[in-house]
Amino acid sequence: MKIDILAFGAHPDDVELSCSGTILKNISLGKKVGIIDLTQGELGTRGTAALRLKEAAAAAKILGVSFRENLKMADGFFQNDKKHLLAVIKKIRQYKPDIVLANALEDRHPDHGRAAKLIADACFFAGLVKIKTAAPTLKGSKQHKHSLGRRAWQEAWRPKAVYHYIQYRKLIPDFTVDISSFMEKKMESIKTFRSQFYDPGSKEPTTLISSSGFLKHLYSRAEEHGKIINAQYAEGFTVAEEYRGDILI
Secondary structure: OOOOEEEEEEOOHHHHHHHHHHHHHHOOOOEOOOOOEOOOOOOOOOOOOOHHHHHHHHHHHHHHHEEEEEEEEEEEEOOOOHHHHHHHHHHHHHHHEEEEOOOOOOOOOHHHHHHHHHHHHHHHHHOOOOOOOEEOOOOOOHHHHHHHHHHHEEEEOOEEEEEEEEEOOOOOOOEEOOOOOHHHHHHHHHHOOOOOOOOOOOOOOOOOOOOOOOHHHHHHHHHHHHHHOOOOOOEEEEOOOOOOOOOOO
């Protein structure tokens, strides 16, 4: 499957919180979008990994993405090393996105910055033909039977752009995307993660994002970014490399 945009998140709900409005907008324009979560968020104070996976699936249905996958890397302990780079490279080559959305380069949670660098590096290395990765096959398929005798290699592929969505820290965006028409749907997708956000009936420990004011904060942040482009609500992105203004999201 060739897609237009591939959004990565270190944890389930990273994408919803930070760039789901942009995803909804692009899907409404006919673009194909997929989501890949690096971890199951198993170190989260509230909820469980199994519950987070169910919540992520529900959010994906609301967003209307073409697919959502989880690489099941170790929450808090994944590294930017050969093993983890190859896992991300395989997905980039499998789906051939033109644009990759990744975690913030700098943020409160250590996983976010580390994921941002891992994903950006993988996007570069995915374009090097001398890095060999085996093509995925479905068991029982003709391709699988054929590959038993001769290994099928993935084609090299480098996305045209990598954009880092802004998360908790208040960063100055390099560009913003008007999501005014999609803000309520974005919030609907976020609220599927019931274990993580405000629930007056929950008996689990209170965290920063489960406080009653956090969801209101998301509206305030979107309004801040919207003011930059004279829109009601917007999402902000930063770019590590030179911004390609002709590659729009």
